[in-house]
Amino acid sequence: MTQRARGSPSASLGKGWLRPSGLLVATLVAAVAACAPGGNTGEGMRRLSIATGGTGGVFYPYGGGIARVLSEDLPNVEVTAEVTAASVDNLKFVKQGTSDLGFTMADMAADAVAGRDAFADFGPVPARALAVLYPSYTHLVTLAGSGIDDVADLRGKVVSTGSPGAGTTVLAERILMVSGLNPATDIRTHNLGVAQSVDALKDGKVDAFFWNGGLPTGAILDLVNTQGVRARILPLDATIPALNAKFGDGLYFRASIPKATYGLEHDVPVVAVANLLVVSETMPEALAYDITRILFARQETLAGIHPQARELAVERALAGATIPFHPGAIRYYRERGVWKE
16 A cells, blocks of 8 residues: 655745646656556546655554555445645645545544634634544653643743644643633744654654544654653643633543553543544445445454544534535444434
8 A cells, every 4th residue: 555645735836847848847747647546547447545644643554554444345446545744734735636535633623624713714624523532632742851731831831733734733722721821922932743742742843732533643652662751741631611602612522542552650531622634525325335334343453553534434423513514424323323404
């Protein structure tokens, strides 16, 4: 299976870009046509793309698992998992047609469909849900001895709030705001993915970082298992009432990171949000149905690839969705007797 990094939708070409020759243009067009998501190769093989997240998180390995089972079970279809900045960019890729499926936090999906906040300039995204996969847990990570015990202690500190184009960044800024901090002036911000944030914390380049992801997150496992490093994950549940009052009732909920996940001294109550697998509303109903069906039929295989897939279940696949479901997914859930009219 081939995986390749996906650039941000807002990226632009530099001044040094040279206009290619006519022959090169034709070659590039042919290559793009052959490899484009949802396109067909010359041998009749259809290619689909899943926009996931960074290599240090859960979206990427989970998405790689979904790509594997779909490639195995969909006739004449090859599916690839793409490295991306995650939720915000993934939803933009789905609208642009450069990705066929995308992982996203439920709060970012709601904003995308409404065309607000991070999508105000980009416009509404015609995304539809296939399934609620699992909850993401918001980690606020620091080191023992940092003097940081809660969000308010981040004032004046160097903090990574997540990659540009990631839902982590949006949620981190929301948590800071409801805690009385201005993300633009009260902290010194770095925008790093989880793996880069872990390295920066080890090297003393940041005092803390936010990460919203499943359990366990590989990069944080690496951090807590590093000799000589004593990491702490701070409670965030006190911010939930203010988050829901400002951004939508029931959008965020309390969940605990079990102490055994990262070898912590105790369970840590944090902010959680559902994660969705989404597609464009233009995806053919039959294809959306088949993808949804295979997702649940191969759940055991997915759970063997990443433990977070143990939570995938038809009975829980509708709870926490913030956008409409695709008609193909609805047909599957009706057949399974879980769809409520």
